[in-house]
Every structure is written in structure tokens, then in C-alpha cells.
């Protein structure tokens with residue numbers, strides 16, 4: 001009898017397309033000019049000159065018909081908008097935090113929590129830095145200390161939980177500076193700069209026990225918390241039967257509070273918030289928000305934005321949504337593997353992180369290999385990614401020298417529900433072609449550098 005053929009069963013997006021936005025293909029000559037004018041910084045390229053935009057998943061997501069319908073239900077009262085109460089109900093229901101303050105985006109919440117918690121001379125340990133998070137901690141007077149596991153700094157290491165905190169590193173810091181100098185531990189999941197790498201529930205529980213023992217608060221950057229929940233469900237023993245909503249709630253239960261850039265998991269174009277179980281912190285944030293953002297019932301947002309966020313929370317915990325979102329990233333990674341292009345393993349949550357150090361081996365880090373690679377890919381095809389290496393790491397505030405991270409990466413980030421598999425194929429083929437010609441690529445020199453978050457605005461010239 002003939003052997004039965006095993007037929008592969010694929011997944012597909014749990015939605016169909018209702019509205020489309022045309023995108024424009026430019027010529028190589030046009031892109032060369034645009035890249036030069038932008039000082040080889042992909043943040044400075046006009047979006048009109050971009051074909052496939054993988055710069056970020058921040059605020060670039062496609063909202064659902066339910067979210068757009070919610071926008072029409074915006075209650076634009078200055079005070080006490082009904083959308084604020086809908087959003088607050090969902091923050092309580094899904095994150096389990098009783099107190100909540102909306103903000104216009106994530107860094108506004110980072111600003112407030114840093115100002116409220118940190119005193120001059122404090123130390124804030126965290127699982128690898130994030131650009132805006134660390135800056136606000138430093139501006140408030142703290143020194144950030146990276147306590148992530150060593151594996152996170154190695155792009156080839158396949159540990160499934162490279163976002164974990166190294167408990168020994170954390171304990172050593174507590175011994176060295178004393179618990180009183182540590183206002184909180186700052187834990188993100190998945191870890192953006194490490195390649196979208198998650199932490200495990202076990203590690204979170206252990207960190208929480210250690211923090212409780214030393215009476216140190218534990219705060220969560222929950223910007224992409226559902227992606228972390230997805231990885232726990234898929235990879236950590238004992239969690240396969242839990243829903244994303246249950247995992248999110250359990251993760252949050254170990255934290256004193258959290259901040260969120262709603263522009264990611266919540267699939268909206270603008271928004272953020274701070275939520276906590278600590279009444280004192282809440283009252284300070286609720287007071288501070290009126291100074292920097294707007295009244296505590298809108299925090300710099302329109303009522304319609306809060307409604308889209310409230311509905312986004314309900315959609316972000318749907319398994320099929322998150323499965324398709326991470327499925328796209330996996331698809332891109334598997335296609336790149338076929339061409340032997342090196343990138344951070346395991347494949348993480350929101351992006352593929354190309355390993356520029358291994359791709360442009362001939363460029364020393366002070367010639368900005370990741371910045372160079374992002375510009376080369378853009379010129380090749382109009383695909384826009386971003387640098388996540390020495391430029392993003394910025395300068396050491398004490399010495400003024402470049403910080404040289406081990407990871408020198410180009411991030412190709414997937415907006416949610418925006419691009420198709422065909423777009424990914426085009427992007428992969430362009431990257432493969434740049435990889436093929438990598439030996440001819442020349443580095444960059446920095447010619448303009450702003451004081452804060454330089455990666456957004458600095459400029460380069462070709463060497």
C-alpha cells in the first residue's frame with residue numbers, strides 16, 4: 001500500500017483586509033539621494049520614500065473594525081470621559097491593577113515613575129536597558145545596572161528565556177549598594193534590545209521573592225507583555241493550557257506596578273499608561289500627570305484614543321492574534337535562514353534582529369556596522385529597519401565615551417496586522433542580496449549628534 005503523504009497544515013491571519021493604503025516603490029537612485037539627505041539615519045527618511053516600513057511596531061499597527069467603531073464613540077469631555085472608565089475597567093480586568101493613570105505614550109509613564117520612585121544616587125537594576133526607560137531613570141538621578149543573564153548578550157545562544165534576570169547579579173548589587181539605594185527593579189518582557197527575548201514565569205517568581213526579601217519594589221515594562229505570555233505558554237513547562245489573559249494576569253500579580261506603551265500590544269496608534277496597586281505612587285502620578293500630560297482622566301489622549309485602547313486590550317489577549325503576529329516574525333526568520341543570514345536566536349517577539357557584527361565583519365564598531373547595514377538595506381529595496389547597537393546605546397554619562405554593546409543589530413520590526421507574507425519575501429530577498437555583497441560595504445562616520453537618545457536624530461557620512 002502506498003504511504004500516505006503527510007500534508008502540512010499552515011496557520012493564517014485571523015482577519016481579512018477591509019481598507020488598503022497604497023505604498024510607493026522608488027528607484028535606487030532616488031533612495032540613494034534620500035539616504036544621503038537623511039544622514040544615513042533611517043529615522044530621518046521621509047515615510048513617503050519607504051516601500052516596506054519595518055522601522056518599528058510602535059503606533060504603526062492596523063486597528064480593527066471594532067477599534068475604528070470605538071473611535072466614533074469617543075467622549076471628548078474634558079473631564080470624566082466615559083472612555084476613560086471603559087479603559088480603566090479593562091486595565092483592572094486584564095492587568096489586575098486597581099489604580100491607573102493614562103499618558104500620551106510609554107515614555108511619559110516612564111518619566112513619571114522615574115521621578116516618583118528615584119532619588120539622586122540610587123541604582124536601578126533591569127533586564128537590559130531600553131533607550132527611553134534608562135534615560136528617564138538617569139535623568140531622575142539613578143545609575144542603571146544591567147542584571148540580565150549573560151546569554152542575552154550572545155546572539156547565537158539559543159536559551160529560550162534570554163530575558164531572565166540573573167539572580168546572582170541582582171543579589172551582588174543589593175550587597176554592594178544596599179537595598180535602600182534600589183527603589184525598584186525594572187523588568188521588561190520580552191526584552192526589546194536583547195532581540196525580543198522573553199523571561200520565564202519561574203524567573204519572575206524568583207525575582208519577586210528576592211525583591212520581597214529585601215523590601216525592594218518590582219516594576220514591569222508591560223509594553224509587549226502579551227508576547228512574553230505567548231512565549232511562556234509555548235516554551236515553559238506547565239503553562240501550555242493557560243490562556244494569554246490568564247498568563248498576563250499571573251505575570252502582573254508579581255509586580256507592584258507597571259507602565260505600558262499602548263502603541264505596541266494594544267494595537268493603537270497612540271497611547272500609554274501607568275497602573276499600580278500602590279496607592280501612594282498612584283496619587284503622586286495622578287497629581288503629576290496634570291502637570292505634564294493633561295487631566296488624570298485623559299492624560300494627553302483624546303477620548304477616542306482611550307476607547308481604541310480599551311478595545312485593543314480585549315483583542316491583544318486573543319490567542320489567534322498573537323500567534324499570527326509572532327508567526328510572521330518566525331516566517332521571516334526561517335526564510336532568512338535559507339540564505340544563511342545571521343540574526344539573533346531564538347527568534348523573538350516583535351522583530352528579527354540581524355547580527356551586523358557577523359554580517360559586516362570587516363567594519364569595526366566605531367564605524368557603526370548596524371547603522372551602515374540598515375542604510376544599505378534601505379538603498380537596496382526601500383525596506384526600512386533600525387539600528388540597535390552602538391548608536392542606540394549612546395554615551396556613558398560619566399566618561400562621555402560611546403558605550404559599546406556586545407549586540408550590534410539591525411531590527412526589522414513587524415507592525416501588527418499590516419504586511420503580508422509577500423512583503424516579507426521581498427524584504428528577505430533584499431537582505432539576502434545585501435548579505436551577498438557585504439564585502440563591498442563601507443562604514444560611516446558620525447557628523448551630528450544630539451544630547452539625548454541620539455539614534456533618533458544623529459547624522460552620518462560615508463567613509
Ligand code: PM9
Nearest residue numbers: 056058105106107130132192221223261263
Ligand atoms: N519602543 C520601539 O520602536 C519606539 C521608540 S524607540 C525606537 O521599540 C519599551 C519596551 C518600548 C518602548 C518604545 C517604550 C517607550 C517603552 N518600553 O515610544 O514612548 O519598546 O510609547 O514607549 C519603541 P513610547
